[in-house]
Amino acid sequence: MEKLTSPYKWGMVIDLDRCTGCGACVVACQAENNVGICEKQEIAEGRNMHWLRIERFWVGEYPDVRVRFLPVMCQHCQDAPCEPVCPVYASYHNPDGLNGQVYNRCVGTRYCGNNCPYAVRVFNFYPHEWPKPLDNQLSPDITVRARGVMEKCSFCIQRIRRAKEESSAEGRTIQDGEIQPACAQTCPAEAMTFGNLADPASRAARLARSPRRFHLLEHLGTHPSVVYLKGGGREHV
Amino acid sequence: MSEPPVTTKSVSQVNDELLSSLRPPTLGWYLLAFFLGAVVACGLAAFTWQMMNGMYVTGKNRPVMWGFYITGFVFWVGLSHSGTMVSSILRLSRAHWRRPILRAAEAMTVFCITVAGLFPLIHLGRNWTFFYMIPYPNQRGLWPNFRSPLLWDMTAITAYIIGSTLFLYLGLLPDLAVVRDRTTGWRHKVYAVLAMGWRGSAREWSIYHKASTLMAALIIPVAVSVHSIVAWDFAVTVVPGWHSTIFPPYFVIGAILSGVAAVITLMIIIRKIFRLEEYLTPLHFDNMGKLLLVISLLWTYAYFVEVHITWYAHEPIEWEVFSFLSSNYTPQLLIMLVGNSLLPIIFLCFRKMRRSIGVMLMVSLWVNVAMFIERFLIIVPTLSHKNMPFAWGTYSPSLVETLVNLAALAGFALLFTLFAKFFPIVALSDVRELELREAKVPMGRARLSSIAGKE
Amino acid sequence: MKRRTFLQLGGMTVASAFLAGCQGQNEKLIPYLIPPDEGVTPGKATYYASSCSGCPAGCGILVRVSEGRAKKIEGNPRHPVNRGRLCARGQAALQELYHPDRIQQPLRRSGPRGSGKFQKISWSEALDLLSDTLKELQQEPNTGSLALLTPQLTGSLATLTGVFMRSFGSTHHLAYELLAPDWLRLANRYSFGQPDLPFYDLAETRYLLSFGADFVENHLSPVQYGNAFGRMRQGRDTVRGHFTYIGGRMSLTGASADRWMPAKPGSEGVLALGLARLILAGSLHDKAALSNSGIRPEELLARLRNYDLQRVADATGLAKNSIVEVAREFATTRPSLAMAGESVAFQSNGLEAVRAIQLLNTLVGNLNRPGGVYPASADPSTGALLRKESSFSELLALIASMRAGKIKAALIKGNPVHTVPPVTGFQEALDTVPFIVSFATVLDDTALQAELILPDHAALESWGDVVPLAGSRTMVYGTMQPVVTPLYDTRQFADVLLATASRLGGPLAAALPEESFVEYLKFSQAQRFSSEKEEDLELLWVELLSGGGHFAPDQAPEKHYRWASSAVIADPPTPAFAGEANKFPLHLQVYPSTAFHDGRGAVLPWLQQLPDPMSTVVWGSWIEINPKTASSLGISQGDLVEVTSPRSSLRLPAVVYPGIRPDMVAIPLGQGHHGGGRYAKDRGVNPLTLLSLLNGKEQLAAWNATRVRVTRISKKGDLVSAGHPEGSYRGDLIGI
Numbered sequence A: 001m002e003k004l005t006s007p008y009k010w011g012m013v014i015d016l017d018r019c020t021g022c023g024a025c026v027v028a029c030q031a032e033n034n035v036g037i038c039e040k041q042e043i044a045e046g047r048n049m050h051w052l053r054i055e056r057f058w059v060g061e062y063p064d065v066r067v068r069f070l071p072v073m074c075q076h077c078q079d080a081p082c083e084p085v086c087p088v089y090a091s092y093h094n095p096d097g098l099n100g101q102v103y104n105r106c107v108g109t110r111y112c113g114n115n116c117p118y119a120v121r122v123f124n125f126y127p128h129e130w131p132k133p134l135d136n137q138l139s140p141d142i143t144v145r146a147r148g149v150m151e152k153c154s155f156c157i158q159r160i161r162r163a164k165e166e167s168s169a170e171g172r173t174i175q176d177g178e179i180q181p182a183c184a185q186t187c188p189a190e191a192m193t194f195g196n197l198a199d200p201a202s203r204a205a206r207l208a209r210s211p212r213r214f215h216l217l218e219h220l221g222t223h224p225s226v227v228y229l230k231g232g233g234r235e236h237v
Numbered sequence B: 001m002s003e004p005p006v007t008t009k010s011v012s013q014v015n016d017e018l019l020s021s022l023r024p025p026t027l028g029w030y031l032l033a034f035f036l037g038a039v040v041a042c043g044l045a046a047f048t049w050q051m052m053n054g055m056y057v058t059g060k061n062r063p064v065m066w067g068f069y070i071t072g073f074v075f076w077v078g079l080s081h082s083g084t085m086v087s088s089i090l091r092l093s094r095a096h097w098r099r100p101i102l103r104a105a106e107a108m109t110v111f112c113i114t115v116a117g118l119f120p121l122i123h124l125g126r127n128w129t130f131f132y133m134i135p136y137p138n139q140r141g142l143w144p145n146f147r148s149p150l151l152w153d154m155t156a157i158t159a160y161i162i163g164s165t166l167f168l169y170l171g172l173l174p175d176l177a178v179v180r181d182r183t184t185g186w187r188h189k190v191y192a193v194l195a196m197g198w199r200g201s202a203r204e205w206s207i208y209h210k211a212s213t214l215m216a217a218l219i220i221p222v223a224v225s226v227h228s229i230v231a232w233d234f235a236v237t238v239v240p241g242w243h244s245t246i247f248p249p250y251f252v253i254g255a256i257l258s259g260v261a262a263v264i265t266l267m268i269i270i271r272k273i274f275r276l277e278e279y280l281t282p283l284h285f286d287n288m289g290k291l292l293l294v295i296s297l298l299w300t301y302a303y304f305v306e307v308h309i310t311w312y313a314h315e316p317i318e319w320e321v322f323s324f325l326s327s328n329y330t331p332q333l334l335i336m337l338v339g340n341s342l343l344p345i346i347f348l349c350f351r352k353m354r355r356s357i358g359v360m361l362m363v364s365l366w367v368n369v370a371m372f373i374e375r376f377l378i379i380v381p382t383l384s385h386k387n388m389p390f391a392w393g394t395y396s397p398s399l400v401e402t403l404v405n406l407a408a409l410a411g412f413a414l415l416f417t418l419f420a421k422f423f424p425i426v427a428l429s430d431v432r433e434l435e436l437r438e439a440k441v442p443m444g445r446a447r448l449s450s451i452a453g454k455e
Numbered sequence C: 001m002k003r004r005t006f007l008q009l010g011g012m013t014v015a016s017a018f019l020a021g022c023q024g025q026n027e028k029l030i031p032y033l034i035p036p037d038e039g040v041t042p043g044k045a046t047y048y049a050s051s052c053s054g055c056p057a058g059c060g061i062l063v064r065v066s067e068g069r070a071k072k073i074e075g076n077p078r079h080p081v082n083r084g085r086l087c088a089r090g091q092a093a094l095q096e097l098y099h100p101d102r103i104q105q106p107l108r109r110s111g112p113r114g115s116g117k118f119q120k121i122s123w124s125e126a127l128d129l130l131s132d133t134l135k136e137l138q139q140e141p142n143t144g145s146l147a148l149l150t151p152q153l154t155g156s157l158a159t160l161t162g163v164f165m166r167s168f169g170s171t172h173h174l175a176y177e178l179l180a181p182d183w184l185r186l187a188n189r190y191s192f193g194q195p196d197l198p199f200y201d202l203a204e205t206r207y208l209l210s211f212g213a214d215f216v217e218n219h220l221s222p223v224q225y226g227n228a229f230g231r232m233r234q235g236r237d238t239v240r241g242h243f244t245y246i247g248g249r250m251s252l253t254g255a256s257a258d259r260w261m262p263a264k265p266g267s268e269g270v271l272a273l274g275l276a277r278l279i280l281a282g283s284l285h286d287k288a289a290l291s292n293s294g295i296r297p298e299e300l301l302a303r304l305r306n307y308d309l310q311r312v313a314d315a316t317g318l319a320k321n322s323i324v325e326v327a328r329e330f331a332t333t334r335p336s337l338a339m340a341g342e343s344v345a346f347q348s349n350g351l352e353a354v355r356a357i358q359l360l361n362t363l364v365g366n367l368n369r370p371g372g373v374y375p376a377s378a379d380p381s382t383g384a385l386l387r388k389e390s391s392f393s394e395l396l397a398l399i400a401s402m403r404a405g406k407i408k409a410a411l412i413k414g415n416p417v418h419t420v421p422p423v424t425g426f427q428e429a430l431d432t433v434p435f436i437v438s439f440a441t442v443l444d445d446t447a448l449q450a451e452l453i454l455p456d457h458a459a460l461e462s463w464g465d466v467v468p469l470a471g472s473r474t475m476v477y478g479t480m481q482p483v484v485t486p487l488y489d490t491r492q493f494a495d496v497l498l499a500t501a502s503r504l505g506g507p508l509a510a511a512l513p514e515e516s517f518v519e520y521l522k523f524s525q526a527q528r529f530s531s532e533k534e535e536d537l538e539l540l541w542v543e544l545l546s547g548g549g550h551f552a553p554d555q556a557p558e559k560h561y562r563w564a565s566s567a568v569i570a571d572p573p574t575p576a577f578a579g580e581a582n583k584f585p586l587h588l589q590v591y592p593s594t595a596f597h598d599g600r601g602a603v604l605p606w607l608q609q610l611p612d613p614m615s616t617v618v619w620g621s622w623i624e625i626n627p628k629t630a631s632s633l634g635i636s637q638g639d640l641v642e643v644t645s646p647r648s649s650l651r652l653p654a655v656v657y658p659g660i661r662p663d664m665v666a667i668p669l670g671q672g673h674h675g676g677g678r679y680a681k682d683r684g685v686n687p688l689t690l691l692s693l694l695n696g697k698e699q700l701a702a703w704n705a706t707r708v709r710v711t712r713i714s715k716k717g718d719l720v721s722a723g724h725p726e727g728s729y730r731g732d733l734i735g736i
């Protein structure tokens, strides 16, 4: 892992034992981040723009069948496979350990999309429109992406920015819990905890030390910033 | 080299025959050029449509972010290995039978790599910003990412386009002088410029030979590197089914396989159209057939190694990808295996088959179809079944992508047709050099080789 | 100006006092009636507190407003029901405000009914038309020819509508919602002698037994219970609450269970009584609690003698050992909690089954205990008025009146044409009503039938107050305020009623003298919180608005549940179903969609785009079929099938669903609108059209007691789902 140049290393802990799969986070993310509205045809073609999806797995057969839900957004890998392949640095690493995406820089090779093992990068195959007056809901804090560029979960970087500006104006560092991405904020079950993993005392860092912790596709060595806590099933009673 | 071409023709007769392609175009030529031009225009229209509307007019999606365009790219890069490899290897190994086919093969390289180079640009989501990838000094201090294989691609392909063009041009030089001397008017002027004052002096010839050999030696590593780098586009990723160390040699072998097959196809077409039966004899096909056989064996070995290792390791997702491919793309897989290994190995073992133009045409065409499918199978099924099963997908090419790919084929053919009309398609001086070399001149009562010593 | 400054300071103080605690210092909560001095500050967001009207749960919201535009809805962290959290519908409510197909001014029908042809008219014309018509009705001897149809309203709007109808002289005020928990109130009255809805202390329980109570998606207060569920699982250091779900279809809630028991539809009551018998037989009951409730264990055990294990296993189709295990776990893991839900209640024996489940709580001492069940706080002022115990019988009565030609005009808030099952005859009966007024915001199925459309404000443009359905033990009173200037020439429903009252004059005008609903609200606040001094009232008002309502601090609840009658527990009758088993072999379950609730969410594109959590289907309807049943019918995922009930048939795509009994199929509610704007129109099917009518006791409608048959039509089901059909079974590849 590379050396951190910032006091922050943002991370997210997702407790699968709490997550009910309700989907509130998916809409919250779409509302917060000007994510395009996709019609049926677009989704049928495999071009849904959601930055966050709830994967639903069926395990076993009736009547011993179970369901497992897995919220998947960009894992903000410390060794992100999407970054080195980008020819123009549109996919880049920021000092807080986030995987950033510069929409204006992206030329649309979609190479990063192939190399992201978590399949969280979505490409603007279509130009997205917000029929009037739906465009009023667009957040002024976030770019409306043009067709032909890649996008994905940013850990709600606009909220991080805001908190940074405010805290630096007040000459302090960001407090634990001060930033909540839209998904974590709305999650009824409080399944998502966002925070500074570089601060061992933060709630996220403490949760991330749980024995139930695991990373998605850990064997690939991407070192994600999203930590999952195992859940579901009698085995954890 | 048991059967050197025996000629009894005069020099001017040979020149006439070999330069026959440069005669004013016939109606047939115009029709062909028009047809190819029309297909290219369709492809251009399709591309324009895509640029105006967005990448949704293709069949790509998440997770299959690459499709027919990159298939086309890898395929054409592969074909471009034909000429240079054939030409340089045979040049360096001094196989005389190479001479009549050199020019066509080299030209093919240039056109293939040019066509190939267009695909990565066509497939960009924002084609108009392609220049972001070029390292040019700018006020923002923005620089492209040299860790990205796409940058390596760009560098390698640019080098290869330049190198192979020079290679072609160098070989063309003496012939341009011949054409210059046989034309008048504006054409004379053009050829005069292109011939760069070639006079055919001994010194010129000696430099020419040295340069050709050097060029041939230099272009081989470039060619190998180009396709290794294209393989790295895949191999350096973490995509199951791509992340494999055998990819570079495997890709190079595949490239040569398709390249050689394409040269054979081309030889047959040129032979027919320009009535070069006397210059492109069964001997040539026999030799090319042997070459194809060897490479096909190599390809079979490489393919077997790849699949075998996947099977042996049985890494769940890797094996999942292979199972998905073999069960959902069975016809394609069979065509590929038949075309790339079964057919060449069975047929080309027999001298009789190698010398049959019909069989050779069939084999070489099948090889190329199979190689296109191979590229497709590497890209599409693999991306369809990446690491996250919930986000698996499917892909089928759209009309736009198909048209662009057809236009690529037509564009290549058109470039070749034009080239053949304006430049000697058979390497005149090379053929004549061989004749000279093999000719027996009377020395007293003895008949000796006209030129002593080796080439 | 002085007073205004004072108010501003007051509001800010309140706002910052609690914001410091929960949201960081970055937000400024202000009530709408105090706009920032220089209008908007560019780039500076403002937060307004209000309430969500996406469903009766009544969650508190904060709306982020920037440059005069609402940008994002967030949960109000101070609100006790949702604690700063929102469900998907709450998040999407923003799109109601900016929906591209909103009705922008009053419309009058210009073509035949249902043709969708309307002409624009002005508000004064519209109000004249309305009051003239109503005046005519008033001339008639029987003023009861006016009907008002609304959802189950709460707060001041409930009172206002009540006063309006009473003063008009009509009793035909129907507050009907398909999913309203009337059944639970009724069961509570029988079991506990009081109708108060329960508040389940889910967060603190150690063993949850849900009989079809789908609290994650719809039941009572989804955000409250979703949150409590998270805390039940991982909110305590050493305890992880266990969850068993009972129901023939694994719902989204059921998907989170540790154990799923697919009992036959209609057998849940038998199961509950069987569990009760096992608990009593094993002496695992809470003796003190039983004697408190005046129940003698021996008597009850004797009463339950028919519910032996074999019979229960046969009736429910469940394995004996798992029934025994659940009985033991439920009785020994205390506190435990049994919940009953709609899929149980909407059977022909629903009432008895729900009561049997309530008996379980009584038996092991779960009543009025941490981790158990308490009566929820209720709205005293409107409780009796609009919170019904049998609105369905009122619906039937209204339909009869309509059929008899007694109803001359109907004012309709809501979309009953879509949400009332057609088997009731409601839609045809409505056709006979000469004058229909709709208060729709988009041209929904009901508005399409209307003579006059008086477009309501969007919720985010409206004033109001909301008493959450059942999300808290203590009193919660939420306020609503406009967060943006109304976009169009629309008026709030309540304002229209007030304007009409004043135009009609007489007792109506006297009973409703307020000029606007804001005034009315302020007035009812004054009454509710009984402050006297004028200045105090203003301050209270500002406090209420800026904080999003009045949330009583935790206080000892006065209300308790106590089993009402000692030995009396009715035997659940054998479930009855519409349609003979040989012709219609499959039980149909219709269930409220996670995203659309009863259908109101279907107009919003974000919700249409949201993959259904269980099927992952987007933008459409589907029918869930067990894999075995599907293969025996030759049906695969995405095939178009025809579902036929004794009443009608529908065509829709099939989803092969491992979490459903082989003798059941299920279709979500919410789609199948004929109107509803571009996103909802002609999308999917409305399964309510399939339902036959079967009344349970007390005319509780049995909406889950219809049988159907399913046949395959073709491959072209037009099903789009977000999850890969095969990949959805390959969690093993990622270790999930």
Ligand SMILES: Nc1nc2c(c(=O)[nH]1)N[C@H]1C(S)=C(S)[C@@H](COP(=O)(O)OP(=O)(O)OC[C@H]3O[C@@H](n4cnc5c(=O)[nH]c(N)nc54)[C@H](O)[C@@H]3O)O[C@H]1N2
Pocket (backbone or CB within 6 Å): A104, A105, B132, B140, B142
């Ligand atoms: N109507 C109107 N016109 C204005 C102004 C206004 O306020 N109103 N403002 C004026 C002012 S102050 C300015 S500074 C100008 C700004 O005008 P422009 O200089 O045109 O600035 P941008 O619109 O930001 O466009 C920058 C472009 O650079 C591209 N880009 C991003 N990365 C790279 C890269 O690495 N290389 C290259 N070559 N391009 C890249 C982006 O895709 C984008 O298209 O506009 C002026 N014009």
Ligand SMILES: Nc1nc2c(c(=O)[nH]1)N[C@H]1C(S)=C(S)[C@@H](COP(=O)(O)OP(=O)(O)OC[C@H]3O[C@@H](n4cnc5c(=O)[nH]c(N)nc54)[C@H](O)[C@@H]3O)O[C@H]1N2
Pocket (backbone or CB within 6 Å): none
């Ligand atoms: N989101 C976003 N932000 C950007 C940029 C972007 O592209 N996108 N571009 C950046 C760039 S390159 C620039 S230069 C800045 C520009 O940022 P600003 O300097 O803020 O430019 P304007 O928005 O044009 O605002 C200029 C103000 O001057 C007022 N004005 C006009 N004429 C006069 C005059 O004669 N006298 C006085 N006193 N006032 C006058 C205008 O009404 C307006 O309020 O924005 C930067 N910020």
Ligand code: SF4
Pocket (backbone or CB within 6 Å): A018, A019, A020, A021, A022, A023, A024, A025, A026, A054, A071, A186, A187, A188, A189, A190, A191, A192
């Ligand atoms: S909002 Fe929370 S509980 Fe709901 S799906 Fe998202 S993470 Fe899971």
Ligand code: SF4
Pocket (backbone or CB within 6 Å): A073, A074, A075, A076, A077, A080, A081, A082, A083, A099, A115, A116, A117, A118, A119, A120, A121, A152, A222
């Ligand atoms: S999850 Fe994918 S997009 Fe995100 S940092 Fe990792 S590789 Fe990049």
Ligand code: SF4
Pocket (backbone or CB within 6 Å): A085, A086, A087, A088, A089, A090, A091, A105, A106, A107, A108, A109, A110, A111, A112, A113, A149, A150
């Ligand atoms: S699609 Fe954009 S971000 Fe991704 S690799 Fe290409 S240029 Fe970079």
Ligand code: SF4
Pocket (backbone or CB within 6 Å): A028, A029, A030, A032, A033, A051, A052, A073, A074, A152, A153, A154, A155, A156, A157, A181, A182, A183, A184
């Ligand atoms: S962190 Fe923000 S951008 Fe990422 S999934 Fe959550 S809401 Fe979306």
Ligand code: SF4
Pocket (backbone or CB within 6 Å): C052, C053, C054, C055, C056, C057, C058, C059, C082, C085, C086, C087, C088, C089, C090, C091, C221, C222, C223
């Ligand atoms: S539960 Fe109901 S009130 Fe609460 S956010 Fe969801 S829709 Fe709104």
